[in-house]
Amino acid sequence: MTNAHMPLTSEEVAGRPSSPSDVTAGLMRGTELAAEVVAKAADRAQAFQQRTGVQPCLATVLVGDDPASATYVKMKQNRSKKAGIGSVSVVLPAETTTDELVAQLEKLSDDPAVHGILLQHPVPGHIDERAAFEAIDPGKDVDGVTMHAFAAMAFDEPGFRSCTPGGIIRLLEAYDVPLAGAHAVVIGRSPILGKPVGMLLLASNATVTYTHSKTRDLADIVRTADIVVAAVGRANFVKGSWLKPGAVVIDAGYNEGNVGDVDFEEARQVASLITPVPGGVGPMTIALLLEQTVDAAERQNETVQQAEADLT
Template sequence: MSTTANARLMDGSGIARRLVEETAARAADLTRRTGKQPCLATVLVGEDPASVTYVRMKRARCEKAGIRSHHVELPAATTTEELVATLRGLSDDPDVHGILLQHPVGRHIDERAAFEAIAPGKDVDGVTTSSFAAMSFGLPGFVSCTPGGIMRLLDAYGVDPAGKRAVVVGRSAILGKPAGMLLLARNATVTYCHSYTPAADLSAAVREADIVVAAVGRARFIKGEDIKPGAVVVDAGYNEGNVGDVDFEAAAERAGLITPVPGGVGPMTIATLLSQTVDAAERQLGAAPA
């Protein structure tokens, strides 16, 4: 594994590649046993260039994993009611096993209402309140894909959160909050910080953290000099210029493990989405492997 300064890079691309290969084998086996190919429906509202690119990438990964991609494009002027109706229709379609609503969807749309129109059993992106409750209470369900990918990455590098201090910087409903819940479920002591946390308090919290998850959406928001020597640093941010939420070069001088941007958390997010799509298909088809 490559080394940057003192830190070892966490190769999300490599771990994700292996997960996608495992997922493809499961999808092929499911198709052979049932005659049904796992299907992920992607819903895109408008023509935001970044969103178009993300959806195209996810559909391409579906093809590689043996998952059928059913794409729905809606105009930017789509109303909340129209989007909700589309998502309910996909939820009722027995040939669709997972649903991904690409966000953001436009300020005129009630995004939460749209997410809640996705049936929990098809919420393979982990965006509904039902999925968040399952993550929080340790119940069966689907995890939010980026936090789920982070946990898989920690596992791949032998990082056990139990008994460790974890700081999550960010509190979004599908990244920061569930990341903290998943770490808490693994017996970490979790502190949330965010953009309103006073700078001195943020620095103090990060300096004590064994695991730092940066998910605030601000370039180089986490200062390298605040990283505890030997800490695990997971940067889930992606900002203009391929820059994460962590001051990477400085942080790598102190961290034990650190994710690059890009090539760290991003690939794990998509791989987790594909894996959960096959999970959903197995459950809906009553064909989970013995």
């Protein structure tokens, strides 16, 4: 699927908006699109291995024993395996220091057998997370968490995208949501979600307003948005009454009980399109991670080949 609407069920088609007073949002499902992205990445991984004899490899680094983080890492490793991407797992104790974590990430960065590195976040509170992220070689930052990746997104230059923001843009494109000239309101300003998704929307010629916990009259600002990206980390935070009729709503939150940042039932009565939780943004995050791991393997191989050619 490329720049085409995902197929809707008959119930969803019947519920698409006919007027602002009679709106039931269609669902922007990420599951099907993510499956297509992963399938293409798997084909490329297989072709790369056949061509070079090397399997693309993703290294995952987990600090501590948080059950949710461990589950996420295991899921990413399983998805990697199914896509023909090798996986290296590094599990460090919760008492790991910043210096020890940085040393481990630098070691992986220097390992030619590793093409992509994922540091599962958040890390324990005593660790300087930014210092850890910056220890990742930008060429292996397939999760798009370094300052180099953010700069690439901000300046619309080649580089790895933060996976969730990149997945959001792909989802909007797949559903033919017009971005040029649209007013997008981002609720949240984290360096790996809120800030980069705003940069990517800006690069697509949207007009972007960042909002956050200290924003005054937040509901009034959200009500002006054609596109709302909720990434605040608070369950059911965005209410249906906050939305402009026909707005497109991207719920990038995931809270306890499989609940997003948007009050789904309320919002669905006002929006034209909305991502469900789960099954919306989440699958796209992993899909982009795997796709960018294959990208990294190909780029690193090209660099090695060029270096060898320069020596001859």
